[in-house]
Amino acid sequence: MKIGFIGLGRMGAEMALNLSRAGHDLTVWNRTSETSRNFAAESGAAIAASPAELCAQSELVITMLSNDAASEEVHFARDGLFSVSGPKTVIEMGTMTPGHIRRLIGHAPAGFRVIDAPVSGSVQAARDGALLIMVGCTPEELTELAPVFGCMGKQSIALGAPGQAAIMKLAVNGLIHGLNQAVAEAIVLVERAGIDPALAFDIIESSAAAAPMLSYRRPLYLAEADHAVTFTVSLARKDMEAMARLAEDVNVAIPQARVTLQKLHEAEGQGFGDRDMASILAFMRKERT
DSSP: OEEEEOOOEEEEOOOOHHHHTOOEEEEEOOOOOOHHHHHHHHHEEOOSHHHHHHHHHHHHHEESSSHHHHHHHHSTTTTTTGSSOOOOOEOOOOOOOHHHHHHHHHHHOOEEEEEEEEESSOOOHHHHTEEEEEEOOOHHHHHHHHHHTTTTTEEEEEEETTHHHHHHHHHHHHHHHHHHHHHHEEEEEEEHHTTTHHHHHHHHSSSTTTTTTHHHHHHHHGGGGSSSOBBBBHHHHHHHHHHHHHHHHTTTTHHHHHHHHHHHHIIIIITTTTTEEEEEHHHTOOOOO
C-alpha cells in the first residue's frame, strides 16, 4: 500500500520504519527536513516536499504529531493535507485532544475519512511493533485497517466512533503520569528512610503495585542521565492539561490527576521540561514538607 507518514519523532520514526520493513511503499514528511533525509537514507522511503504532496501520492496517510498545534498546521496549512482532493483516509496516531479530533473530522474535505488511533507503549515497544493501538472506528473499519496497524502494534482495539480513542488515550496517559508521580514519591520516601532505591524497585516490581511501565522505565528512574529521553516532562504536562480540560467538559472531579498536573507544572518551571518524565524522581528529591 502507498502510505504517507508525517512526524518522525522518537515514536513516529520507529513506527514508520516498521511500515517500510513490512513492504509498504512509504513517503515521509517531517517539519525538520534533515530528519526526513536521515530517515530516507536508512529506510529507502521517498520524501515529499509538503504534506499536500505526500497526501496526493498516498492511499492512506498517518500522522504522529506531538500536539494539536502541530496537527493543525499539517492539516490546515496552504500546502497541508486538507488542500488535496479526496477520497483519502487520514489517521492521527499522536495524543490529541478530543476537540481537535472533532475539528479535523468536521472540517475535512469531501471524501476524507479521519480516524483517531493513538498508541500506548514505549519507544522500545514502537521499535518492536508491539504498541497498543486505540482506534476511533467501528470493528468493521478496524478489520479493513488491521494489516496496517499490525505492522506497528501487537493489539488494536476499536472504540466504536471517531474521537473515542482520543478520550481513552487521555485516560490511559493520566494513569501513567499519576503512577509516575506515585513511584517518585514512594522511592524518595524509602530512600530518605534508608532503603536503597534499586532494592525498593525489586520489591515494587514483585508487589501488587507492579506495572509494565515500572519495569521498562526502571533504568531511567535509577540512572536517568545514562539513558536517552523517551517522553519529556513537558509532554506529560500537555497530556494532563488535556485530561483536565476533558474532565471539565464532562463535569468529572479528578483531584489526584490535578495534583499530578500541578507537580508537572512545578517541575517544568524548574527546568525539567526537556528531561524524561522519570526525572520527576529527581524533582521530588528536592521537595520538603
